[in-house]
Amino acid sequence: xxxxxxxxxxxxxxxxxxxxxxxxxxxxxxxxxxxxxxxxxxxxxxxxxxxxxxxxxxxxxxxxxxxxxxxxxxxxxxxxxxxxxxxxxxxxxxxxxxxxxxxxxxxxxxxxxxxxxxxxxxxxxxxxxxxxxxxxxxxxxxxxxxxxxxxxxxxxxxxxxxxxxxxxxxxxxxxxxxxxxxxxxxxxxxxxxxxxxx
Amino acid sequence: xxxxxxxxxxxxxxxxxxxxxxxxxxxxxxxxxxxxxxxxxxxxxxxxxxxxxxxxxxxxxxxxxxxxxxxxxxxxxxxxxxxxxxxxxxxxxxxxxxxxxxxxxxxxxxxxxxxxxxxxxxxxxxxxxxxxxxxxxxxxxxxxxxxxxxxxxxxxxxxxxxxxxxxxxxxxxxxxxxxxxxxxxxxxxxxxxxxxxxxxxxxxxxxxxxxxxxxxxxxxxxxxxxxxxxxxxxxxxxxxxxxxxxxxxxxxxxxxxxxxxxxxxxxxxxxxxxxxxxxxxxxxxxxxxxxxxxxxxxxxxxxxxxxxxxxxxxxxxxxxxxxxxxxxxxxxxxxxxxxxxxxxxxxxxxxxxxxxxxxxxxxxxxxxxxxxxxx
Numbered sequence: 001x002x003x004x005x006x007x008x009x010x011x012x013x014x015x016x017x018x019x020x021x022x023x024x025x026x027x028x029x030x031x032x033x034x035x036x037x038x039x040x041x042x043x044x045x046x047x048x049x050x051x052x053x054x055x056x057x058x059x060x061x062x063x064x065x066x067x068x069x070x071x072x073x074x075x076x077x078x079x080x081x082x083x084x085x086x087x088x089x090x091x092x093x094x095x096x097x098x099x100x101x102x103x104x105x106x107x108x109x110x111x112x113x114x115x116x117x118x119x120x121x122x123x124x125x126x127x128x129x130x131x132x133x134x135x136x137x138x139x140x141x142x143x144x145x146x147x148x149x150x151x152x153x154x155x156x157x158x159x160x161x162x163x164x165x166x167x168x169x170x171x172x173x174x175x176x177x178x179x180x181x182x183x184x185x186x187x188x189x190x191x192x193x194x195x196x197x198x
Numbered sequence: 199x200x201x202x203x204x205x206x207x208x209x210x211x212x213x214x215x216x217x218x219x220x221x222x223x224x225x226x227x228x229x230x231x232x233x234x235x236x237x238x239x240x241x242x243x244x245x246x247x248x249x250x251x252x253x254x255x256x257x258x259x260x261x262x263x264x265x266x267x268x269x270x271x272x273x274x275x276x277x278x279x280x281x282x283x284x285x286x287x288x289x290x291x292x293x294x295x296x297x298x299x300x301x302x303x304x305x306x307x308x309x310x311x312x313x314x315x316x317x318x319x320x321x322x323x324x325x326x327x328x329x330x331x332x333x334x335x336x337x338x339x340x341x342x343x344x345x346x347x348x349x350x351x352x353x354x355x356x357x358x359x360x361x362x363x364x365x366x367x368x369x370x371x372x373x374x375x376x377x378x379x380x381x382x383x384x385x386x387x388x389x390x391x392x393x394x395x396x397x398x399x400x401x402x403x404x405x406x407x408x409x410x411x412x413x414x415x416x417x418x419x420x421x422x423x424x425x426x427x428x429x430x431x432x433x434x435x436x437x438x439x440x441x442x443x444x445x446x447x448x449x450x451x452x453x454x455x456x457x458x459x460x461x462x463x464x465x466x467x468x469x470x471x472x473x474x475x476x477x478x479x480x481x482x483x484x485x486x487x488x489x490x491x492x493x494x495x496x497x498x499x500x501x502x503x504x505x506x507x508x509x510x511x512x513x514x515x516x517x518x519x520x521x522x523x524x525x526x527x528x529x530x531x532x533x534x535x536x537x538x539x540x541x542x543x544x545x546x547x548x549x550x551x552x553x554x555x556x557x558x559x560x561x562x563x564x565x566x567x568x569x570x571x572x573x
Contacts, residue, residue, distance in 0.1 A: 044536065046533070052542075056559065056566060059542075059570070060566045060570075062570045064538055066541045067542045068543075076533055081533075
């Protein structure tokens with residue numbers, strides 16, 4: 001498998017993706033996750049991205065990208081047309097969270113999301129001390145953050161229960177390490193694989 | 199080694215085809231000539247050829263200059279050339295004047311060898327499919343079995359789409375810029391007003407004006423003025439002309455008062471000296487007829503089942519003639535077929551004409567796409 005370099009989150013997602021699968025990466029940024037999945041897992045796929053500079057970076061990375069606003073839904077994509085839809089560290093920045101998750105479950109067999117765990121102890125400590133948290137996974141100040149829908153592991157799992165998503169697998173990371181104990185306190189990044197409740 | 203001072207000097211070439219061409223209309227052209235230009239070198243494997251198809255008023259002169267005319271830059275000179283986005287150090291780029299054109303290829307103003315007179319109204323209707331067929335014949339003549347890319351803007355992008363459907367084995371990448379998979383009723387309406395302007399000009403003579411020693415100037419001028427309005431955006435016209443007055447004050451007459459009037463009349467006059475009215479009629483008809491989904495029960499996704507190419511689809515935010523929505527319909531059909539496709543919606547104030555402009559982001563996107571093509 002090609003090296004995921006300094007991106008253990010890429011490796012975590014790749015570990016869940018079957019070789020040769022068809023993948024849609026929502027908010028794909030510069031396309032480096034898609035490129036990694038293509039090289040590591042031989043996936044076919046598309047990225048969806050709104051930002052001009054990121055779209056150009058995707059072109060340079062040689063991955064398929066469709067410039068489009070996630071907030072307006074995934075009308076370009078047919079129901080059930082993907083094996084996986086990935087929302088990598090984007091969930092917390094979308095406005096209409098419920099609609100995105102609904103759309104993910106519509107177009108794909110399985111969804112994979114990753115997000116910074118707001119329940120991470122360093123974040124909690126900063127809130128307790130009277131400040132909005134600034135950390136490795138939440139590097140923004142309160143006034144310039146794109147992250148408008150932060151959540152904890154507990155919040156997301158409750159959300160899935162309420163929105164008909166069945167969680168298939170969870171992985172919680174702290175840097176390069178997987179967190180087994182007190183994940184909602186010790187985990188920086190959370191990964192979930194889920195499907196439509198049958 | 200080419201002298202670098204001459205690198206931008208180009209010259210058109212001409213080739214005659216004597217095999218009859220059966221057109222979609224049912225008509226047959228017994229023979230015809232095509233004029234084309236090439237830039238860069240065809241590699242030994244003949245794997246670096248790029249065909250750029252022209253739009254309504256374009257021609258084969260894509261890039262570079264003619265030796266005797268320093269102002270004769272090709273219509274896509276900002277995109278094509280050594281070190282440019284479509285880099286002629288990597289690619290062998292060619293442009294063809296479409297059949298029915300008025301810049302050297304056989305068209306209505308050419309002499310019909312059967313009659314010894316200009317074709318005029320006798321020149322048959324040509325379609326996008328017919329053009330692609332002639333372009334394939336030209337490629338065969340040059341020994342090019344497969345293009346690394348076929349592309350173009352507007353009507354040129356439609357030809358690129360048609361290539362991927364009719365000759366999927368002959369095109370590896372399609373650049374479809376500011377195009378649409380068919381015209382809307384509004385598009386056809388604009389075209390018909392343009393045609394009516396030409397046809398009702400008393401100097402049109404049913405298309406045989408050549409033998410009367412006149413051209414339907416007023417009609418072609420009006421057609422171009424109307425077309426020009428639809429190529430620009432409301433915003434770009436407002437920014438460029440606003441309500442500026444030519445002479446600073448209202449004159450209460452019908453001569454030029456507003457700057458926009460001056461601009462459009464100038465564009466119309468200039469066009470009449472460069473373009474043949476019959477060709478304008480033919481090109482607008484080819485636009486109207488283009489509809490690859492039609493024979494697939496209007497299912498564009500079904501039409502693209504034949505395609506094998508990778509696609510670059512680009513649209514411009516202020517293009518209302520072929521809006522981003524039209525490009526998204528193409529993208530949707532490609533996605534339905536799991537084709538490789540990248541799509542960007544470029545912010546530009548220049549309307550449909552944006553595809554000819556030098557916007558950095560636009561040119562960077564094309565460069566990045568072309569750089570990734572393996573030759």
